[in-house]
Amino acid sequence: MIFDFDAILAAFNLLTGSWEPWIVVPPGLIIGLVFGAIPGLSISMGMAVFLPMTLYMDFVPAMLFLTSIFTGGTFGSAVPAILMNIPGSATAVATAFDGYPMAKQGRHNEALGLALAASTFGTAVGYLILFVLIQPIADLVLRIGPPEMFLIVVWGLTMIAAVRGHHFGRGILAGALGTLIGTIGFSQIGVVRGTMGIDEMLDGIPVVPAMIGLFAASELFNLMQKKYLVDDPEARRLNFRGILTGFRQAFSYPVVLLRGSLIGTLIGAVPGVGGSIANLISYAETKRRAKKGETFGDGNPKGVVASEAANSSSEGGSMVTLLALGLPGGSGTAVMLAAFAMHNINGGPRFIRENTDIVYAIVFSNFAQTIALMLIGLMFVHLLASVVRVPLRVLIPSVLALSVMGSYGLVQNMSGPYTVLVFAILGWVMRRYNYSAAAMVIGLLLGPMAEAELLRSYQLGGSDLTYVLFRPGVLFIIFALALAAAAPRLYRWWTARSARQLPNSSE
Amino acid sequence: MSEDNSLARDTRGVQWGHLAFLVGILGFLGYYLLDSWFAQASVGNLIFVLPVTVLCVFTVTMIGIALVRRTVTEQDQDGAGGDDNFLPLALSISLFAIYVALLPTLGMDVGTFLFIALVLVVLGERRPLFVISYALAFSALTVLGLKAMIPTNIPTLIL
Numbered sequence: 044m045i046f047d048f049d050a051i052l053a054a055f056n057l058l059t060g061s062w063e064p065w066i067v068v069p070p071g072l073i074i075g076l077v078f079g080a081i082p083g084l085s086i087s088m089g090m091a092v093f094l095p096m097t098l099y100m101d102f103v104p105a106m107l108f109l110t111s112i113f114t115g116g117t118f119g120s121a122v123p124a125i126l127m128n129i130p131g132s133a134t135a136v137a138t139a140f141d142g143y144p145m146a147k148q149g150r151h152n153e154a155l156g157l158a159l160a161a162s163t164f165g166t167a168v169g170y171l172i173l174f175v176l177i178q179p180i181a182d183l184v185l186r187i188g189p190p191e192m193f194l195i196v197v198w199g200l201t202m203i204a205a206v207r208g209h210h211f212g213r214g215i216l217a218g219a220l221g222t223l224i225g226t227i228g229f230s231q232i233g234v235v236r237g238t239m240g241i242d243e244m245l246d247g248i249p250v251v252p253a254m255i256g257l258f259a260a261s262e263l264f265n266l267m268q269k270k271y272l273v274d275d276p277e278a279r280r281l282n283f284r285g286i287l288t289g290f291r292q293a294f295s296y297p298v299v300l301l302r303g304s305l306i307g308t309l310i311g312a313v314p315g316v317g318g319s320i321a322n323l324i325s326y327a328e329t330k331r332r333a334k335k336g337e338t339f340g341d342g343n344p345k346g347v348v349a350s351e352a353a354n355s356s357s358e359g360g361s362m363v364t365l366l367a368l369g370l371p372g373g374s375g376t377a378v379m380l381a382a383f384a385m386h387n388i389n390g391g392p393r394f395i396r397e398n399t400d401i402v403y404a405i406v407f408s409n410f411a412q413t414i415a416l417m418l419i420g421l422m423f424v425h426l427l428a429s430v431v432r433v434p435l436r437v438l439i440p441s442v443l444a445l446s447v448m449g450s451y452g453l454v455q456n457m458s459g460p461y462t463v464l465v466f467a468i469l470g471w472v473m474r475r476y477n478y479s480a481a482a483m484v485i486g487l488l489l490g491p492m493a494e495a496e497l498l499r500s501y502q503l504g505g506s507d508l509t510y511v512l513f514r515p516g517v518l519f520i521i522f523a524l525a526l527a528a529a530a531p532r533l534y535r536w537w538t539a540r541s542a543r544q545l546p547n548s549s550e
Numbered sequence: 551m552s553e554d555n556s557l558a559r560d561t562r563g564v565q566w567g568h569l570a571f572l573v574g575i576l577g578f579l580g581y582y583l584l585d586s587w588f589a590q591a592s593v594g595n596l597i598f599v600l601p602v603t604v605l606c607v608f609t610v611t612m613i614g615i616a617l618v619r620r621t622v623t624e625q626d627q628d629g630a631g632g633d634d635n636f637l638p639l640a641l642s643i644s645l646f647a648i649y650v651a652l653l654p655t656l657g658m659d660v661g662t663f664l665f666i667a668l669v670l671v672v673l674g675e676r677r678p679l680f681v682i683s684y685a686l687a688f689s690a691l692t693v694l695g696l697k698a699m700i701p702t703n704i705p706t707l708i709l
Binding site: 092212213215216219220222223226227230231232234235236237260264267268435436437439440441443444445447448451452455457460461463464467468471472475476493494497498501506 | 578579589602603606638643646647653658670675684689696
């Protein structure tokens with residue numbers, strides 16, 4: 044039986060018996076919005092900073108508090124992605140692809156509304172799927188082995204190279220280089236590589252500061268020749284009605300919303316992948332299927348919707364892995380895992396069986412959180428959007444300094460600011476010659492995982508990798524990868540053929 | 551895009567900066583592969599690094615050949631960011647580098663104050679009162695906020 048009705052009733056009792064579980068939700072959402080929206084800070088940082096507070100809460104309110112930071116942060120990270128081309132986190136990389144061009148066209152209100160609607164919808168769908176499919180998805184995730192994980196990573200990297208810009212080779216190079224830089228430090232077998240004798244690099248390049256440098260600082264260098272983020276004073280005007288219009292407009296793309304939410308939930312359930320890949324795959328799929336795919340990257344609203352629906356729903360997916368297997372899908376769920384430990388609770392199939400009411404309570408509370416996010420997000424989006432009114436001569440040094448401080452806060456030593464500086468200059472050069480900074484960031488994030496999974500596959504096969512070609516999962520992913528790569532060319536060939544045949548048939 | 555291409559004007563020459571960037575990448579790839587190889591020349595250590603390095607070298611070579619064989623178009627120059635207002639850009643990047651390098655000496659508080667104030671002036675702010683008051687308020691608020699948020703000490707000179 045998929046549902047346990049006694050547990051459903053118990054969950055309702057848990058949530059309605061007292062106001063205590065609910066009082067933590069609005070502050071959690073606001074904390075998430077702020078940490079997500081400020082470049083240099085991150086959702087996981089917000090969750091980690093406020094984690095000690097959950098010691099004084101019961102387990103259910105603690106989880107509600109942390110998931111509300113997560114929910115608020117996922118949307119919050121879209122705000123700088125749209126307004127400044129600086130994704131608040133890796134989960135909003137694809138949001139910037141079309142959100143920022145929309146902002147430059149003076150359509151920032153619309154883009155923010157689109158992102159908010161897609162975020163709330165995606166979160167709700169993600170948790171709905173968690174509610175319905177927690178057992179089957181847990182079984183599926185258990186079957187994913189190292190070879191499949193390695194191919195999922197390769198898929199993600201290929202997608203990012205394919206979807207960014209008109210220079211496929213430069214995208215591949217940036218992504219591959221990123222994976223190599225990501226493996227600096229101790230290797231999977233304990234060998235030290237590429238540290239140049241610097242002790243701080245033994246644990247590898249700090250990824251978040253590198254991401255801040257590549258995205259934030261290098262973009263700010265490029266903005267120095269402008270006076271405002273949006274040149275037209277009329278377009279800089281904030282418009283609540285515009286945000287609402289964007290909010291409503293998102294629901295005119297139901298297929299994009301649903302597809303993004305489904306992709307997000309499925310990818311989010313894969314440990315270590317999560318929203319950072321889900322938003323890219325959803326974006327790539329939406330672009331690939333669109334009739335006017337060439338308009339993506341120039342301010343197509345569907346790009347924002349696809350990315351935000353996927354990254355928000357991946358939260359529900361990553362909760363599947365956390366609850367069912369006790370594995371964190373990303374840094375956010377890693378903090379939640381720490382909260383589990385603080386309350387002496389171990390995630391896993393046994394946890395689900397013995398505490399189904401708590402699992403359902405977390406799911407139901409997240410449905411309520413989506414409504415709260417809609418209201419609080421609408422209020423805060425207006426406030427956060429005021430950043431476009433700030434002259435760039437003030438904004439640029441402020442965000443640069445904030446990025447340096449944020450990187451110090453994350454790493455808690457000077458290697459954070461040094462990493463920001465090095466990657467800011469690298470990112471600036473990359474942008475100058477049309478290399479994808481996003482591809483490098485994704486490479487940095489996934490490089491260590493790709494190496495670990497490849498090595499594990501090799502070890503599992505007894506020093507022979509040929510066995511992977513006989514695994515159905517591997518064959519399926521290779522087929523999907525080949526299909527995704529070939530589909531745009533097949534579509535172009537098909538439309539060109541149809542166009543050639545049309546005049547003939549009219550004759 | 552096609553419109554942009556039609557407007558693109560050929561100018562003879564090679565993007566030397568771009569080529570230098572590619573040479574830099576090759577340098578990093580060579581260093582990293584050799585360092586990994588000498589650290590331990592085993593399958594376990596090179597199973598990922600070696601094939602990815604080969605892929606990178608191949609891609610760099612292809613991009614390099616394409617760069618040398620074709621002329622630079624006006625569009626490429628736009629992509630390169632142009633050289634208008636290069637001085638404020640170079641000054642700001644230099645100030646950022648100096649700011650980060652001197653943080654352990656000047657501290658977050660004084661370093662941030664000086665960085666904000668100087669970049670404001672470089673980027674065209676001409677109201678001294680605003681420059682000083684904004685830099686002061688920003689550095690004080692952010693440094694105090696950071697001190698409250700993280701458990702470890704942060705380098706400061708005054709606060």
